[in-house]
Amino acid sequence: MxxxxxxxxxxxxxxxxxxxxxxxxxxxxxxxxINPATSKPCTAEELNHVFCTELVDQELNTRDQFIDIPEExxxxxxxxxxxxxxxxxxxxxxxxxxxxxxxxxxxTNTSGSHKLNSAAAQVFYAKKQGLTSLTTETGAxxxxxxxxxxxxxxxxxxxVYMVKVSAEQKPYRxxxxxxxxxxxxxxxxxxxxxGRKILAQHPDTGGSLGCAISEALxxxxxxxxxxxxxxxxxxxxxxxxSIIGEETKAACEKYEIQPDILIGCAGGxxxxxxxxxxxMGEKIAGKxxxxxxxxxxxxxxxxxxxxxxxxxxxxGQTTPLMKMYTLGSGFIPSPNHxxxxxxxxxxxIVSKLYHDGYFSARSVEQTKVFDAATYFARCEGxxxxxxxxxxLKVAMDEAIKCKExxxxxxxxxxxxxxxxxxxxxxxxxxxxxxxDHIPSDEELEKGFATLxxxxx
Amino acid sequence: MxxxxxxxxxxxxxxxxxxxxxxxxxxxxxxxxINPATSKPCTAEELNHVFCTELVDQELNTRDQFIDIPEExxxxxxxxxxxxxxxxxxxxxxxxxxxxxxxxxxxTNTSGSHKLNSAAAQVFYAKKQGLTSLTTETGAxxxxxxxxxxxxxxxxxxxVYMVKVSAEQKPYRxxxxxxxxxxxxxxxxxxxxxGRKILAQHPDTGGSLGCAISEALxxxxxxxxxxxxxxxxxxxxxxxxSIIGEETKAACEKYEIQPDILIGCAGGxxxxxxxxxxxMGEKIAGKxxxxxxxxxxxxxxxxxxxxxxxxxxxxGQTTPLMKMYTLGSGFIPSPNHxxxxxxxxxxxIVSKLYHDGYFSARSVEQTKVFDAATYFARCEGxxxxxxxxxxLKVAMDEAIKCKExxxxxxxxxxxxxxxxxxxxxxxxxxxxxxxDHIPSDEELEKGFATLxxxxx
Numbered sequence: 083m084x085x086x087x088x089x090x091x092x093x094x095x096x097x098x099x100x101x102x103x104x105x106x107x108x109x110x111x112x113x114x115x116i117n118p119a120t121s122k123p124c125t126a127e128e129l130n131h132v133f134c135t136e137l138v139d140q141e142l143n144t145r146d147q148f149i150d151i152p153e154e155x156x157x158x159x160x161x162x163x164x165x166x167x168x169x170x171x172x173x174x175x176x177x178x179x180x181x182x183x184x185x186x187x188x189x190t191n192t193s194g195s196h197k198l199n200s201a202a203a204q205v206f207y208a209k210k211q212g213l214t215s216l217t218t219e220t221g222a223x224x225x226x227x228x229x230x231x232x233x234x235x236x237x238x239x240x241x242v243y244m245v246k247v248s249a250e251q252k253p254y255r256x257x258x259x260x261x262x263x264x265x266x267x268x269x270x271x272x273x274x275x276x277g278r279k280i281l282a283q284h285p286d287t288g289g290s291l292g293c294a295i296s297e298a299l300x301x302x303x304x305x306x307x308x309x310x311x312x313x314x315x316x317x318x319x320x321x322x323x324s325i326i327g328e329e330t331k332a333a334c335e336k337y338e339i340q341p342d343i344l345i346g347c348a349g350g351x352x353x354x355x356x357x358x359x360x361x362m363g364e365k366i367a368g369k370x371x372x373x374x375x376x377x378x379x380x381x382x383x384x385x386x387x388x389x390x391x392x393x394x395x396x397x398g399q400t401t402p403l404m405k406m407y408t409l410g411s412g413f414i415p416s417p418n419h420x421x422x423x424x425x426x427x428x429x430x431i432v433s434k435l436y437h438d439g440y441f442s443a444r445s446v447e448q449t450k451v452f453d454a455a456t457y458f459a460r461c462e463g464x465x466x467x468x469x470x471x472x473x474l475k476v477a478m479d480e481a482i483k484c485k486e487x488x489x490x491x492x493x494x495x496x497x498x499x500x501x502x503x504x505x506x507x508x509x510x511x512x513x514x515x516x517x518d519h520i521p522s523d524e525e526l527e528k529g530f531a532t533l534x535x536x537x538x
Numbered sequence: 539m540x541x542x543x544x545x546x547x548x549x550x551x552x553x554x555x556x557x558x559x560x561x562x563x564x565x566x567x568x569x570x571x572i573n574p575a576t577s578k579p580c581t582a583e584e585l586n587h588v589f590c591t592e593l594v595d596q597e598l599n600t601r602d603q604f605i606d607i608p609e610e611x612x613x614x615x616x617x618x619x620x621x622x623x624x625x626x627x628x629x630x631x632x633x634x635x636x637x638x639x640x641x642x643x644x645x646t647n648t649s650g651s652h653k654l655n656s657a658a659a660q661v662f663y664a665k666k667q668g669l670t671s672l673t674t675e676t677g678a679x680x681x682x683x684x685x686x687x688x689x690x691x692x693x694x695x696x697x698v699y700m701v702k703v704s705a706e707q708k709p710y711r712x713x714x715x716x717x718x719x720x721x722x723x724x725x726x727x728x729x730x731x732x733g734r735k736i737l738a739q740h741p742d743t744g745g746s747l748g749c750a751i752s753e754a755l756x757x758x759x760x761x762x763x764x765x766x767x768x769x770x771x772x773x774x775x776x777x778x779x780s781i782i783g784e785e786t787k788a789a790c791e792k793y794e795i796q797p798d799i800l801i802g803c804a805g806g807x808x809x810x811x812x813x814x815x816x817x818m819g820e821k822i823a824g825k826x827x828x829x830x831x832x833x834x835x836x837x838x839x840x841x842x843x844x845x846x847x848x849x850x851x852x853x854g855q856t857t858p859l860m861k862m863y864t865l866g867s868g869f870i871p872s873p874n875h876x877x878x879x880x881x882x883x884x885x886x887i888v889s890k891l892y893h894d895g896y897f898s899a900r901s902v903e904q905t906k907v908f909d910a911a912t913y914f915a916r917c918e919g920x921x922x923x924x925x926x927x928x929x930l931k932v933a934m935d936e937a938i939k940c941k942e943x944x945x946x947x948x949x950x951x952x953x954x955x956x957x958x959x960x961x962x963x964x965x966x967x968x969x970x971x972x973x974d975h976i977p978s979d980e981e982l983e984k985g986f987a988t989l990x991x992x993x994x
Binding site for chain 1: 543544545547549552613616617618627628646647648650687690691709710714717718719865911915917918919920921945956958959961962964965968990
C-alpha cells in the first residue's frame with residue numbers, strides 16, 4: 083500500500099469499455115413502471131414515444147451485466163475522463179485520523195459534475211436515431227449544462243426548461259448553457275399548454291422542477307423527431323453513471339486499496355448508483371462486505387423518512403409510476419442549497435437495494451454540510467458542490483470515529499462536483515444566515531397524502 | 539508519435555523537482571530595479587522591507603539554472619498538479635487541419651488558473667520566515683483566490699485589497715476568497731492613508747489596480763511581521779511558474795512531441811514566462827528553433843505598441859522602476875473582459891527576451907477572442923478564461939494557416955484557466971453587446987507621457 087499518489091489517473095487503456103448493469107446481478111428486481119392510465123406495466127412501445135429507442139432498451143435490460151460503451155461515447159469520455167481518485171492526505175492530516183480517505187472527483191469538467199457521463203451517451207443515441215432536437219428541464223443547472231455541452235459536441239439542438247427562479251437567481255448557469263448553444267426557456271412559459279395554464283392560475287410563480295419536467299415532456303411529444311431526456315432517477319442513467327464506480331474500482335485494484343466504507347450523496351440516485359455499481363455487484367455476490375452509505379439532506383429525507391411506494395416522478399403527475407422511496411410527488415422540500423438533492427423520490431434501483439438492506443442511509447443538516455465543505459476546501463483545495471459535500475460530511479464523521487476508536491479504516495466517497503455556481507450558498511453560510519429545515523411529521527404526512535392509490 | 543492519449547498526465551515521480559531560472563541562461567540580463575528616490579539600483583535590503591527574504595534571493599538570483607522546489611511546496615503541488623497536456627483531437631477535427639494541437643491546461647484547481655503555482659511557494663516562504671500576515675491586491679480575482687487558497691493551507695492570515703468595482707461586479711469571486719478565509723477589503727478603503735486620500739478626492743471612484751497595490755503595500759509596511767506579495771511581473775513569480783513549462787517539456791519528451799509553435803497569453807507575463815522557460819532556454823542555447831508567440835489584447839498592447847523603458851509597476855507610482863515594455867503607468871486600458879491582461883507593463887524578463895528578438899507578439903481583439911473561446915468550448919468541452927482564449931485564438935489562426943498550406947505543424951498553447959467567474963463577459967458576447975477598443979495613437983501618447991525620466 084506504500085507510495086499511493088495523491089491522484090490516481092487510469093491510463094486510456096485502463097479506462098472501462100463497458101457500463102455495469104446492476105439489474106443483471108440483483109437477486110430481486112424493482113417492479114416495472116406502471117402506466118397510470120391503464121394500471122398496467124409500461125410497454126417498450128409506450129416508452130419509445132418519450133425516450134430514444136436505445137435508451138428504452140437499456141432501461142428494460144435485465145440480462146446483460148456489461149453493456150458496451152459505443153466508441154464515439156468512449157472518445158467523448160476521453161476528453162474529460164478518467165476522473166481522478168484522490169488520496170486526501172491533507173484532510174487525513176488535518177483531522178489527525180488513522181483512517182485512509184479517498185475521493186472520486188467528478189468535478190473537473192465544465193458542467194462541474196458527473197452529469198456529463200449520461201449526457202454524452204444520451205445525445206449520442208439521439209443523434210444515431212436521427213432525432214433533430216431534444217428537450218429537458220434543469221433546476222440547479224448542472225444537468226442543463228452537461229446536456230448543452232454534449233449537444234454542442236454532437237451538433238444537436240436543445241431546449242432547456244429552466245425553473246424560472248433558478249434562471250433568475252443563477253444567470254451565470256443560464257449563460258453557460260447558452261454559450262454551449264442551448265436555448266434556455268424560463269419555466270413556466272407560454273410555449274406549452276401546461277405552462278400557459280399554470281401562468282394563468284399563478285402569474286407570479288417562480289416555477290418548479292415538476293412544472294419544468296411537464297413542459298419539456300409536452301414539447302418533446304408535440305415536436306417531430308424530438309425526444310425528452312432526463313439526467314437522473316432512471317435505470318439507463320444509472321447505467322451510464324456506472325463509469326464512475328468502474329473507474330474507482332479499477333484504480334483501487336491497481337493500488338490494492340480495499341475500501342471498508344463507500345459513501346455517496348443521493349438525490350435522484352444516479353451518482354450514488356453509479357459509484358456503488360460494481361462494488362454492490364460484488365456485495366450481492368457475497369464477495370465483499372463493504373459498508374455502503376447514502377447521504378441525503380435532512381430537509382428532503384426520501385430514504386430515511388420516506389415510504390417505499392409507487393409514485394410519479396414529477397409534481398405534475400404526468401410520468402409513469404415508479405416504485406421507489408418517496409416523500410410523495412406533492413412534497414415541497416424547504417429551501418436548501420443542494421438543489422440537486424431536492425427530489426421527492428429516489429431511483430427505483432437504489433430504492434430496491436435499500437429496501438433489501440444492502441446499504442444504509444443518513445440524513446444531514448445543511449449548516450453541518452457547509453462546515454465540512456469549508457474545512458475540506460481549506461485543506462484539500464477543492465471547493466465542493468453542496469450536494470457533494472453531503473457525502474464528504476459523513477466521510478469526515480467516519481474518519482473522526484476512527485480517530486476515537488483507533489481503527490485504520492479505508493473510507494472512499496464520491497465528490498460529484500464543484501461549487502463554482504453555488505457561491506450564493508457559500509455567501510449565506512459565510513455571513514451566518516444559513517438555516518436548517520427539518521420537515522415535521524405533519525409536513526411529511528401532507529406529502530404522503532399525494533401518493534397515488536396503486537397496488538401492483 | 540502514434541497513440542498519444544487525449545490527456546497526458548505525468549506520474550508523481552516524473553514531476554519536476556526544481557524550478558527553471560531563465561536568468562541563469564539568458565545571454566544578456568534585464569537591468570536591475572531602480573529606486574526612484576535615489577536613481578540607483580535597488581539593494582536586497584531595500585527589497586527585504588517589502589518582500590520575503592527568500593523571494594528577494596530568488597528575485598536577484600542570476601546564477602542557478604535550477605532552484606529546488608521545497609518538499610512542502612512539492613507536496614502542495616501534488617494536490618492539484620501535474621496539470622494535463624491535452625491533445626485537442628476534437629478541435630483539430632472540427633478545424634479540419636493537418637496541424638497537431640496541444641494545450642497545457644492550468645484550470646483544474648479551484649483558483650481556476652495558474653496563479654496557485656506561485657501562491658503555494660510565496661506563502662510557504664512567508665510562513666518559514668515567521669511572518670504572521672500577508673497583504674495583496676486583486677483585480678479580476680484569480681490571484682486573490684489562489685493566494686487565499688495557499689494561505690488557508692498554511693494557516694496564514696491574508697488581507698486582499700480588491701478593486702471596488704470588481705468586488706461589486708464579482709461578488710462570487712469575493713465569496714470564494716472569503717470561504718478560504720481571506721479578508722476582502724474593497725479598494726479604495728479607509729484602512730490606509732492613500733485610500734482615505736483618494737476617497738476624499740474621488741468619493742465615487744470604483745478604484746483601480748494601481749490604487750489597490752498602493753493600499754496593500756502601505757498596510758504591509760505598517761504592520762509588524764507582514765509582507766506584500768505579488769502574483770505576476772516579478773522574476774521570482776516567473777520562476778515559480780516555470781513548473782508549467784517544465785511539465786510541458788517532460789510530457790512532450792515522453793511522447794516525442796516536438797512543438798513547432800509555442801503560444802501563450804501575456805498580461806504581466808508570469809504564465810507566458812513560465813510556459814516558455816525551458817523551451818526558451820534551449821532556444822537561447824541554439825538547441826531548437828521554435829516559433830514562440832506572446833498574445834495580448836489589442837486594447838492593452840504593451841509588447842506590440844509599447845516602449846521599452848523604465849517605468850513604475852503601479853499607477854500610484856510607488857514601486858521601484860523596472861525596465862520593461864510599457865504603455866506608461868498612467869495608461870488606462872479601455873474596458874476589456876480579460877482583466878488579467880489589463881496591465882500597462884510586462885515582466886522585465888519577458889520584455890528583455892522580446893527586445894532581443896527571441897519571440898514575436900501579436901495583439902487580438904476581444905470579440906475575435908470570444909469567437910474562438912466559444913468554438914473551442916463547444917468541441918473541446920472546456921470553457922476558457924478570456925485571458926487564456928487569447929492564446930487559443932492565435933493557435934487556431936495558425937492551425938487554419940496549416941490547412942491552407944497543407945503543413946503538418948505541431949502547435950502547443952497555454953490554456954491558463956477557466957471562465958467560470960467570467961460569465962458576464964460571455965453574456966455580453968452572447969447578446970451581441972461586446973465591443974472592441976483599440977487605443978488611438980493619441981491615447982497611447984498620453985500614456986507614454988506618464989513615463990518617468992530615467993536613464994540607467
